Amino acid sequence: MKAIQDYFVPWVKGIPMYVSGHIELAWRQPELHRMMSNENPNPPSAKVQEAIQKYGAMANRYPDQGLVVRSKIAEINGLDGPKNVMIGNGSSEVFDNIFRCFLQVGEEVIQHTPCFGIYKLRCNILGGKLVSVPMIYADKELKFNVDAILAAITDKTKIIVVANPNNPSGNFMNAEDFAKIAETGIPFIVDEAYVEFAGLEKSQVGLIKKYKNVLITRTLSKAYGLAGMRFGYALGHEEVIGQISAALLPWNVGTIPMWAALAALEDIEGLTERVEFNNREVAYIENALSDIPGFIVFHSAANYILFDGSGTGKAGDDLVAFVQERGIILRPQSTMYGQNGWWRLTLGTQEENRMAVEAIRAFYA
Ligand SMILES: Cc1ncc(COP(=O)(O)O)c(C=O)c1O
Structure with missing residues (x-):
């Protein structure tokens, strides 16, 4: 008798279920601020x-x-x-x-x-x-x-x-x-x-x-x-x-x-409100972090912003861990273009965005 594993098509065999660790964490610990998955911080209208x-x-x-x-x-x-x-x-x-x-x-x-x-x-x-x-x-x-x-x-x-x-x-x-x-x-x-x-x-x-x-x-x-x-x-x-x-x-x-x-x-009004809120807050964060020496802010047309902090000499993973200790989940990025300073932020509420800016500036200070 063949083992059950031998019945799987070869290209599916061994592939694990996709689990998004940070989303699992956010549902387990709802007190954390979700600024990692490009969600909208505003509830449905x-x-x-x-x-x-x-x-x-x-x-x-x-x-x-x-x-x-x-x-x-x-x-x-x-x-x-x-x-x-x-x-x-x-x-x-x-x-x-x-x-x-x-x-x-x-x-x-x-x-x-x-x-x-x-x-x-x-x-x-x-x-x-x-x-x-x-x-x-x-x-x-x-x-x-x-x-x-x-x-x-x-x-x-x-x-x-x-x-x-x-x-x-x-x-x-x-x-x-x-x-x-x-x-x-x-x-x-x-x-x-x-x-x-x-x-x-x-x-x-x-x-x-x-x-x-x-x-x-x-x-x-x-x-x-x-x-x-x-x-x-x-x-x-x-x-x-x-x-x-x-x-x-x-x-x-x-x-x-x-x-x-x-x-x-x-609900055109509902969409307009969300878009205006988003674009205002993206501009706020881009501005608030733009003067950190050695830090690159990628201007975003969406609800997340990518950063390359490699020029500061600090790793992106360390920034994400530091901010997470302050209750905010951001998104680490793998090493890219030979540099490990990358990370990404998703817009939160107005209050969350200010908290995040403070924590990020404290890390790079
Ligand atoms: C570029 C891009 N496309 C598609 C999606 C998928 O969205 P959904 O499956 O929720 O429609 C995402 C989600 O983050 C995304 O970043």
Whole structure:
């Protein structure tokens, strides 16, 4: 008799469950200040909470395919209708669904690093090969390197993914560079998880009218503040969205998330308040930390800020540990570009941001 391990497909065998240590910690110790996971510090608006209550009372019913919320999303983005929109349990599930439709074992996904970790996780579980193309670190900036992305393409490349703005660097790629990648015809995902903080004018959604291979992904976890609700979506050409939607789990998005999402999308005032709060506080933190000698602040168009404190001679991990002793969780970053001074902060409430600035300045003093 074969052991159970021998029945697993080889590319899944040995992969552990993904556990986000800092999120686990934050739920175990709710007194800690959560400034590590690019969440929104503001709770859902009254209108969204009302929808949650209303549809909570109907949770005995199966959800439909989300035609109402998909139509609203199409309208906001100037698209024809729900056939241009696929919804998922957070954009993480949207990536998974797209990856499963394009990637076979041994085929390649190109990502631009440093970047969000989900592309790697979903690639690995399918037995794909992840190709990481580094951004260029020069002039105190992390710059997109489209030429290197194009040079990394092989006949096995099935997906290219670029986050815009990028996490953790917080910046946008130049608008003209998107067409260069789109022109290759390779499925090209533009991850716009944070685009609402800068405004939809910065979106690349217009590309999908010209290029069938371009997919735009979004989430309500960030500017809309619904990370715990799990709602994300993809925008694309109707043929492509239709084909990818064939791989969706039936009823993948629950009744409560889809109606809460609709309420959030309709609550323009709620979004505006959150975006204005965020952008004001990002400017405050960037300013408050900009004069530390040897310290690099990466200007952010999102709700997190990346820092390189290598020039101070102090390690990023030590900063994160020091601040955590004062009750604030930040996000360490691995060693990058041969330097270990990196770390990232997510915006908290006004009070939390001031506490964090004080603790960070005390560490570098
Ligand atoms: C760049 C980027 N894309 C997507 C997501 C995923 O968000 P969700 O699965 O909550 O929609 C995140 C979350 O941090 C992110 O940073």
